[in-house]
Amino acid sequence: MRDLWSFLKLYRQHPGLLWLGILLAIVTLLASLGLLALSGWFITATAIAGLSAATAHVFNFFTPGAGVRGFSIGRTAARYAERLVSHDATFRLLSQLRSWFFGRLIPVSRQQLGHYRQGELLDRLVADIDALDQLYLRLLSPLLAAIVVTGLFSLFLACFSTTIALVVFAIMVLWIVSMPVLFYLLGRKSGESMGIRQAQLRQLVLDYLQSMAEQQIYASDARSRATIAQCEQQLITDQSRMAALEGLGSALFVIASGASALLVLYIGSGQMHSGLFSGPVLVMMVFAVLASFEALMPLPVAFQFLSHTRHAASRLRQVVNSAVVVFVEQPSGHLVSGEISFADVSCGYEQDSPIINKLSLNINAGSRIALLGKTGCGKSTLIRLLSRALEPSSGSITLDGQDIRQFSEQELYQAVTFVPQKTHVFSATLRENLQLAAPDADDESLLQVVRCCGLDGLAVAREDATDLLETWLGQGGIALSGGEQRRLAIARAMLKPAPILVMDEPGEGLDQHSEKALMKAILDAFKGSTVIMITHKAVVLDQMDGIYRMEGGSLLSSKTC
């Protein structure tokens, strides 16, 4: 439960709205209760008064009549207001939760975060946050409202009969206490295994689809389908337990509300005959009890799925509490000219198999070097070390003789411009995608870079090519090809001049001709800067001052042109 508490703290930001939502929920429930109770009292009282003309004549029907109308309008209005307020509050919490999570995620070490990079896990994180959105609307508000209504209703009943008040209070408290515990415990096991099965089914289907060629060549699709069907059946078994439980919740509700009303009628009829209260009051109490259970209805289901929410919370907490990369706060004040040196650097995810093994490399300021090598030889790891996405297990990396750990985050990223291997295209306009690198750049300089990198071809894809920079990219817009993504990445880099430029396979997905042109453009833009280029192609090597080959985490050979 501690996992959930840490998220509840976020609720402190909008206390007024949240309490107002709960207050309105209580008002709605009480109005609804009052409407039925008063109506029951009213027609019974009038029926008795109507037995003789004299009593009928003096009966004051204005006050209760107005009350009935008031309650009916009040219930409608309060319900409407409650919905608006609670949804508004939920949306505010939702935005806050995302912002908070995003903020907490920023400093988390990328080595940790690397595990989450795979789309599916990230989707899961998003789903977990969605699960927490409903905490207030589905659980907190109904629970608090149920407690308050129970208290007030019992006090009201106590005005007429202590016995009935105590009995009703006992039943309602028993419900409020036992249903959450019972349904949380009953729902936990199936709920957990449901989550596991769902992930398993997703994995099986994904494997099946990904390996369709192998499946068909090796004729194993029938077996795979049988495995999928089996997993699906297990999932349905878990789900059907949950459904049975939900059914039990509504069954218990129907029985409890009916039986309570019956019990009140039973006790009340005895007390009425002994003269404790009148007939209309008895009817009022019975009707009120029937209506009061509306407040208790949401509890079983809310707690049945609590374990799901709790797990979501604990997974999120795990992410935000994982190791963070610590950058020094204080800027070192050191100006970087571009000299880079790796001294005896080793690094690896597992102790016994280092990805980089005692690597030493000096790069003079302003020189351009290429790193060649096959996939998995550690080239990209070298870059991750330089961007401090990864910490070396031994050795040191220095810029102008200063250990990179002594630079503040801002200093480091101002000194180095990266063209990462994978370009993330944000679903936003081309302008926004570029301004990422240069927030203050005007349209003219953006357009110049766009043309220089050959991104103006994007306009062709659009029917109205009036404003190229307004072209929407990514999801819901133009999907960029691999080559265009590289162009975008290089355009971004060109907008952010720095003494050091690091490129990871910049020519991937481009034909030789365009690759040459693009490389020339960026190298011209970074004249005088130190350049590290990782590649497995042989293009533009002639413009490099040094060429190194990496294999198995070490520099194999080097050649100075």
Place this chain on the structure above:
Amino acid sequence: MSHSTQKHAYRWLLQQIKPARYWLLASLFSGLLSGVLLIVQAAVLARMIHALVMENAARSELTGAFFQVLVLVIARGICAWVREFSGFRAGARVRVTVRAILLQKLQCLGPLVIAERPAGSWSAIAVEQVEELQAFIARYLPQMALAVMVPAVMLAVAFPQSWVVGVVFLFTAPLIPIFMILVGMKAAEANRRNFQALSRLGGFFLDRLQGLETLRLFQRTGFAREQLNQASEDFRIKTMQVLRLAFLSSTVLEFFASVSIAVVAVFLGMTFLGHLTFGGQVSLYTGLFLLLLAPEYYQPLRELGTHYHAKAKAVAATEEILDVLNRPEPQGHGGQLPYPVELPLSISVNNLCVSPRIGVPAKKHPLLLDRLSFTIEPGARVGIIGRSGAGKTTLINTLMGFWQYQGDIILAGQPLCATSLTSWRQQIAWLGQQPLIIHGTLYDNIAFGRPIPRVQCLDALNRAQGKDILARLPDGLDSVLKEQGGNLSVGQAQRIALARALVLPVNLLILDEPTASLDAVSEALVNEALATIAADCTVLTITHRLSQLNNMDQILLLDKGRLVANGSPAVLARESIPYQQFISKLDEQETIARVANA
């Protein structure tokens, strides 16, 4: 998402409920029964109160009635359970059926269509989107019928009791269909937008999370966070505008429910007091009975409103499902004849054409393969070369039966189009560029669902030079390989994939640049393993390596879908100009790489 496709999707969805109709009927029946029992319960309760209050009956006289109500209450509880559970069963049934149809369709579409999009987007449809159908089938559909039936029964009961109350009910009854449309259109529209806004916000959030690294490198995390706040604030304001309207329509329903209680109560009270006489004489029993019915009269309709988003979600999911199901399937390849196992495998290709997309007439697009003709002798080592996009992979995919084609492919004297694909594929093994590792043990990955003894798997792994992999893994063949081979290097994964290809003897081995993504050590290991392949097995290799070409018996050089050179490497080197040009270019690139290496 146009209106007509939505309608179409909705209609299709309704057709899928057939296998679940008995469960749906059970859910509907128990809902209806519960409604009827509620009416009876209200009547008994009203009569008891009437007797106690108006006739001063002793409590002991009513013991039977108390028990009646108790039984009714319990019966309604059981009904509620049955309704929930059978609704779930109906939904589960439909999901299983639809998921099976989807997977079957995806299988028919084959690996090439699947490769058009990330596999995750297909599996999201087959897993998550299918789940979205549940609430619609389980809750919405039965409720739709109940929202008409239960009020109708209540109306029939109320009229004989008091025509005035009956008229109040009846007066609002014609409004019910209007409400249904009102609630339906407005709330559905609002729900849809709300849902859309939420998923857009989710998409925005996911997008920024995926791009976090980029944001960090450009020092823009703070800005992105502000943007995120801004976007959620925008979404909140817009959504609340819509919700204000949407809630209004259900509030109208709520209003009628409340007001009908008030009207009934006030009317009855005034009648009892004698201020109103047009309704005739009414007893307290009648009054209480009708008062108990009044809130229940609107209840089914209100419940329907709460399930509307289930319908919107289900229709949206169905549209995506139909999008897959409506894709044209490759047709006409694969016949019934078994592959003639006893004959040596010769491949004869004559005038082979392949057009880019299934169902698109070949004339409108340049062909992927354009009038290829060649023969391959049994046991030949054949190299397929050409620039990327020349059609090399298309050629082998066609030979494996994944592409529709025109022209002739004759295998051991029998046309491919007449041969059963299953029996043909039993002759083939295939190794691609990117090794595929599925979630499971090492054994699962080699045997791949085929009943193969463990010894044979070990042997295959040895032949694939994978001894060291076995030594590294803790549980031998039973070691679980992590997702996407997370605990393996690419080279190790590729050798496992090779073991999968070698584990059963085949007549044709197809290799698609098997060493392209490997380091030198792994490449050497894989090549060593490939050198041991039985001489009578035909091997087709797509390659970019000069060094491999000279070991081939035959080279097929493709350019823009056409076969521009075909023959032994020695002959081609002498006589074919396109071959010489291609080789010199390859050579140039390899030289530059060698310079770097020196």
